[in-house]
Amino acid sequence: MSTRSNTGGNHTESLNLLSFRGNVKVLHLTWLAFFLCFFTWFSHAPLMMAIAESLSLTPDQVKTLLILNVALTIPARMIIGMLTDKYGPRLTFSVLLAVGSLPCFVFALADNFVQAAIARFLMGFIGAGFVIGIRMVSEWFPARHLGTAEGVYGGWGNFGSAVGAICLPAIALLFGGEDGWRYAIGVTGVIALIYSVIYYNSVTDTPKGATYFKPKKIGAMEVTSAGDFFLLLLMKLPMYGALALLAWKLSPAGVGLLSEFWTWAIYSALTGLYLLELKKTWSINREVFSSPPAPIHRYKFKQVAILNVLYFATFGSELAVISMLPLFFFETFTLDPVKAGLVASAYSFMNLVSRPTGGLLSDKYGRKPVLMILVAGLACGYLLMSQIGASWPLYLAVAAAMACSFFVQAGAGAVFAVVPLVKRRLTGQVAGMTGAYGNVGAVFFLTVLSLVSYQTFFLVIAGTAVFSFVILLLLEEPEGHMAEVMPDGSVSLIDVA
Structure with missing residues (x-):
């Protein structure tokens, strides 16, 4: 029985994020690939008013575009997870960026609602890019740094949508005219296409000498x-x-x-x-x-199911709240739309720090204890937000939203500190399923919002977090090793502690 290491660099060194060598270089190149996925995926959001005017869209058609933009991401995350496990993250990420640039160009050239709708529906596929980097990062970092590395990957990559909201209107204004939005959307496609080539030529699936373990069969997740x-x-x-x-x-x-x-x-x-x-x-x-299979080759799918529920509550609520928070502040405090959007953006800006912090705390203090604290904080945070009303000072409402967002985003980071430690050869599929549950949560919470008041909406999320906390009690702290079979038939043990 042999043991292998799955990281580049010295295990005894601390994680230096200012470096651009070895595994940290791969981390930076990979979060940037994910950043561009989100930058491209949500490119329409800050330009929607101009798009609606240019294509003469009705309010219902605008709502439909928003729905179609996320519809395909749920099955896409499962499919991309399987392809990542089979073909490796380097090829899968590069092809996804290249192919994902095509709907950008179609959308930029759209002359009517149907063309725009088809393009936005297909754009949902690029939203699945997240799961690819989870596998890539897990190949390059040891368990002791994995939570931090995955947190940086997720948190900094997620920021692509916020940067798009800042930059794309400026690009549209730079080109000017009624077609400015078309050039801005087209630019996102060009950037994704160029970076697909850069990424392919800059990374490898594993450190030199390490083995990339693939699933025995493809088409559905293996269980034991x-x-x-x-x-x-x-x-x-x-x-x-x-x-x-x-x-x-x-x-x-x-x-x-x-x-x-x-x-x-x-x-x-x-x-x-x-x-x-x-x-x-x-x-x-x-x-x-x-x-x-023999006990050494088994894994507990229960772990995956629990992580799915936790991501439903964390990232699912994050996506839903980001979508509704500007309108919530606009209506509650009678702000002008621009100010409401700026105030609400504080919630998503926390991602830069919160998600890496969740991963870092998991590495330092244990996966399960940290998740329990963060999920409990998430429940309390949404309970607090359910009490926000017009009588509150605006600064206090913003502080409450930011405090809540810390627990939400740190919790999402802590979930993906566990995902790569379930079964190495299935990491893409586990990440795909867990990631898909984030989108499922968003669909569920936004549907709830369409039926109830803002206060009830926040209470429903808080209740979901309490349920998730109870389910979390069943999670087993990763310990010992994962076993995978080498090409020569010997068994490799991968440390998960």
Whole structure:
């Protein structure tokens, strides 16, 4: 039995983020790739008023574009996770950036709502770029630095949407005219295309001499026990439910952009896809019912299910709150729209520090204890936000939102400090499923918001956080080693402590 190290550089050294050598160089190049995914994915948001005017969009059509922009990301994260595990993060990230630039150009050239809608729907795929870097970073950093490295990757990469909100209107003004927004969107596509080449030529999947472990079979996630097989099928249901919910929002019961016929056609298609996935999952995992793997090669899918629930509450609520917070401040404190947007941006700006901090604390004090503190803080934070009203001083409301956002984003960072420690060869798929649950959470919370008051909306998230805390009690602290089989048949042990 052999043991291998999965990092470049000296394990005894502290993590120097100011370096641009070895594994830290790979980290910087990878978070920048993710940054560009979000920069490109949300490029329409700060330009939406100009886009709506140029294409003569109705309010319902604008809402539809916003929904379509996130619809494909849920299945895309699962697909990209599988491709990453099979083909490696270097190739997958490079191809995703290159292919993802194409809908940018289509959207920039759109002359009507249908063309714009198709482009925004396809853009959802680039939002799945997040899961690729999770696997890349896990290949280059030891367990003792992994939470911090994943936190930096997620937090700094997520900031791409905020930078886009600042820069893209300026680029549109620079080009000027009614087509300024088209040039700005086109520029994001050009940048993504150029960086796809830079990234491919600048990184490798693993440090020199290390082995990149691939799944034995592709098409569905591997599990290692009969009980885990049924739990996997159960955990797939909310993802299909979220897509059905998006279809409902486009149906006559929602914004009315889909007819009754097409709504039911989508419901039927989702049911068929779930049955097909069930069949594929069975074909890949049926051996566990007759001859389960040796204990050393097993992993507990329960860990994945718990992380899914935690990311639903953390990143799911983050996406939902970022979407509604400007309007909340605008209506609660009767601010002008620009000031409301600036005040609300404080929530997302916290990502630069909060997510890396969550990972760093996990490395230092343990994955489970830190998650318990952060999830409890998240529940209290949203409970506090549910009490915000017009009688509050604005500075106190902003302080409450920022305090809440710290726990939300640090919690998301702490979740992905655990994800790469479940099963190395399946890291992309685990990250894909957990990441998808973040989008599922966003769809759920935004649907709740459309039905209730702001105060109730925040209370629902707080309640979800309390439920997540209870589920978190079942999480097992990663310890010991993960076992993977080398090409020569020997067993490699990867430290997860």
